[in-house]
Amino acid sequence: xxxxxxxxxxxxxxxxxxxxxxxxxxxxxxxxxxxxxxxxxxxxxxxxxxxxxxxxxxxxxxxxxxxxxxxxxxxxxxxxxxxxxxxxxxxxxxxxxxxxxxxxxxxxxxxxx
Numbered sequence: 001x002x003x004x005x006x007x008x009x010x011x012x013x014x015x016x017x018x019x020x021x022x023x024x025x026x027x028x029x030x031x032x033x034x035x036x037x038x039x040x041x042x043x044x045x046x047x048x049x050x051x052x053x054x055x056x057x058x059x060x061x062x063x064x065x066x067x068x069x070x071x072x073x074x075x076x077x078x079x080x081x082x083x084x085x086x087x088x089x090x091x092x093x094x095x096x097x098x099x100x101x102x103x104x105x106x107x108x109x110x111x112x113x
Contacts (some may be wrong), residue, residue, distance in 0.1 A: 002072055003092030007063050012042045015059075017051025029054035037062025047093075053059055056083055056091070064091040071101035 001008075015033050018025065033055040033110045043059035045052040047066040056064045066087050070076060071093040075084045087093050095101075 001094045002088050002094060003065075004063075006088075007042050007092045010042045011040070011061065012044050012065065014044045015051065015055035016045055016048075017034070017046050017055075018050075019050040021054070023048035025051060026054045030058035033058030033064070034062070037064070047076070047084065047087075049077055049080075053080065053083065056087065059081065060086060066091070066093045068093055069096040071095060071097045071099045074102055075101050076102075076108055082097055 013036055015029060015036070017029060019030070029051045036043055037059040040062075042054050042063040042065055042081075044065045044067060045055040047053070047056065047068060052066075054056075056066060064087065066084075068074070073091055076080050084093070
């Protein structure tokens with residue numbers, strides 16, 4: 001875990017969706033996450049493109065947590081580096097994988113899922 005551990009003591013709600021979201025979907029997810037945060041909830045998502053990214057952006061001021069699919073030090077997708085850094089400073093990131101783990105490790109070993 002990186003970031004603010006206090007966020008995990010608050011009620012958390014997940015906002016997830018399509019990676020290839022429409023502009024309207026992005027706008028809706030950003031506003032929804034902002035409204036949920038204003039209501040006192042921490043917004044959790046997966047740091048993926050599309051709706052996940054929008055949800056984190058919408059809840060940055062109120063509290064957001066990213067569940068990382070690989071190692072906590074692996075930023076994926078790479079274009080989310082600045083969001084990752086914001087989450088380290090103003091939110092939190094969590095992963096069950098060890099440092100340096102990349103999804104490609106599992107794929108190269110024939111793992112599914």
